[in-house]
Amino acid sequence: MISFDNFNMTDGSPIYLQILLYIKRGIIAGIICDGDELPSRRVLSALLGVNPNTVQKAYKMLEDEGLIQSRTGAKSYVVVTEAKLTEIRAELLEADAMEAVAKLKQMGVSQEEAHGLIDKYWNGGE
Amino acid sequence: MISFDNFNMTDGSPIYLQILLYIKRGIIAGIICDGDELPSRRVLSALLGVNPNTVQKAYKMLEDEGLIQSRTGAKSYVVVTEAKLTEIRAELLEADAMEAVAKLKQMGVSQEEAHGLIDKYWNGGE
DNA sequence: AAAACTGTATTAGTGCAATAATACAGTTAG
DNA sequence: CTAACTGTATTATTGCACTAATACAGTTTT
Numbered sequence: 132m133i134s135f136d137n138f139n140m141t142d143g144s145p146i147y148l149q150i151l152l153y154i155k156r157g158i159i160a161g162i163i164c165d166g167d168e169l170p171s172r173r174v175l176s177a178l179l180g181v182n183p184n185t186v187q188k189a190y191k192m193l194e195d196e197g198l199i200q201s202r203t204g205a206k207s208y209v210v211v212t213e214a215k216l217t218e219i220r221a222e223l224l225e226a227d228a229m230e231a232v233a234k235l236k237q238m239g240v241s242q243e244e245a246h247g248l249i250d251k252y253w254n255g256g257e
Numbered sequence: 258m259i260s261f262d263n264f265n266m267t268d269g270s271p272i273y274l275q276i277l278l279y280i281k282r283g284i285i286a287g288i289i290c291d292g293d294e295l296p297s298r299r300v301l302s303a304l305l306g307v308n309p310n311t312v313q314k315a316y317k318m319l320e321d322e323g324l325i326q327s328r329t330g331a332k333s334y335v336v337v338t339e340a341k342l343t344e345i346r347a348e349l350l351e352a353d354a355m356e357a358v359a360k361l362k363q364m365g366v367s368q369e370e371a372h373g374l375i376d377k378y379w380n381g382g383e
Numbered sequence: 384a385a386a387a388c389t390g391t392a393t394t395a396g397t398g399c400a401a402t403a404a405t406a407c408a409g410t411t412a413g
Numbered sequence: 414c415t416a417a418c419t420g421t422a423t424t425a426t427t428g429c430a431c432t433a434a435t436a437c438a439g440t441t442t443t
Contacts, residue, residue, distance in 0.1 A: 142356070144270075145430060153363075160365030171389060182432050187391080203390045204439030223364060228374040230268070231357035237279075238349060239286030242379050248354040249371050253362075271400060297419060308402045313421080329420045330409030 132168050133157070133209070135178055146181055150189035152223075158198070158211055159220045165211040169199060258294050259283070259335070261304055272307055276315035278349070284324070284337055285346045291337040295325060 138153055140146060157163035169175075172190060176183040190207065193199045197215065201207040235245050264279055266272060283289035295301075298316060302309040316333065319325045323341065327333040361371050 147430080156360065156363040160363060162365070172391090173389085184433090185431060188430090190390090201390060202439085204441080205389060206440090207390080220364075224361075224366070224374060225378070227357065227360045227364075228378045231353065232375060232378045233265075234282065234353045235350075236379070237282040237286060238346070238353075239288070240350070242375065245375050245379070246372050248350060249358060249368065249375065252351070252354045252358045253368050253371070273400080298421090299419085310403090311401060314400090316420090327420060328409085330411080331419060332410090333420080 132170065133163055135170070135175065138179065140179065146179075146185050147188040147192070150175075150179075150186060151192055154189075154193060154209075155198070155219050155223060158209070158216065159223060163209055163211075165209055167209040169207040169209065171206065258296065259289055261296070261301065264305065266305065272305075272311050273314040273318070276301075276305075276312060277318055280315075280319060280335075281324070281345050281349060284335070284342065285349060289335055289337075291335060293335040295333040295335065297332065 133154070135153070138149075140149055142149065154163060169190070170178065172183045172186045176186045179186070190199060190201065194201055194207075198210060198219075199207050200210045232245070235248070240248070259280070261279070264275075266275055268275065280289060295316070296304065298309045298312045302312045305312070316325060316327065320327055320333075324336060324345075325333050326336045358371070361374070366374070
């Protein structure tokens with residue numbers, strides 16, 4: 132069963148997207164694997180303190196991407212092929228790295244300073 | 258006059274926040290300086306293709322933070338003291354670096370790989 | 384078989400971001 | 414002075430994220 136223990140939900144972006152990305156990043160990290168059982172819509176919504184429809188929206192998008200499999204009445208499972216794994220890994224790593232680089236460059240940070248910032252905040256920061 | 262030439266507006270976050278951050282990051286980079294003239298609400302809204310009220314909301318927040326000065330009928334100007342500069346630099350660098358680190362760690366990326374990603378996307382990517 | 388779970392769907396309502404259309408007051412340029 | 418700009422304010426409307434309350438169909442457990 133997938134764990135949502137260190138799920139945060141504080142960045143202001145739509146909750147259904149946060150759930151979607153949490154699962155995608157977990158798959159990329161290898162923490163969430165092919166065949167893993169997902170918490171039901173109702174259970175996860177109660178766990179996160181959000182509406183079941185919000186979870187359903189995230190799950191629906193994951194299913195449309197072929198990353199989970201659902202069928203009425205039964206539990207939902209993760210479906211990850213090697214192809215999809217490399218696909219979403221490239222997609223998310225590129226998106227996140229480019230976003231961070233763009234922001235830092237816009238603030239006039241040098242490449243070396245960027246490395247320093249990564250190191251500074253990698254283990255707690257400060 | 259402040260330039261909005263490489264303003265992007267594609268990340269899905271509220272536009273008034275994007276404008277606010279664009280100006281803050283410009284100040285941190287030293288591209289936007291104390292005394293600089295801001296485009297008027299109407300001019301900038303036309304330039305970005307958004308509603309004047311959206312620009313006004315961003316400008317209003319900047320004024321509440323003391324980073325710009327407005328007065329009815331006249332143009333608006335940037336106001337930056339050394340203290341405020343160091344304050345927002347710490348605020349934004351910390352926020353952006355921590356966000357990037359959190360995302361990469363969540364994907365199981367190592368510290369060394371993170372450095373590699375920064376380098377890869379620093380100059381165009383690929 | 385019955386109970387307790389699953390997924391799925393629908394309808395209604397709230398809040399915020401953004402647009403649209405004005406209006407008014409003060410400043411600046413010709 | 415007048416015209417053309419500034420900032421500021423108001424009201425109405427749209428769209429989306431999210432909540433709420435159901436309902437129904439299928440599966441699993443006992």
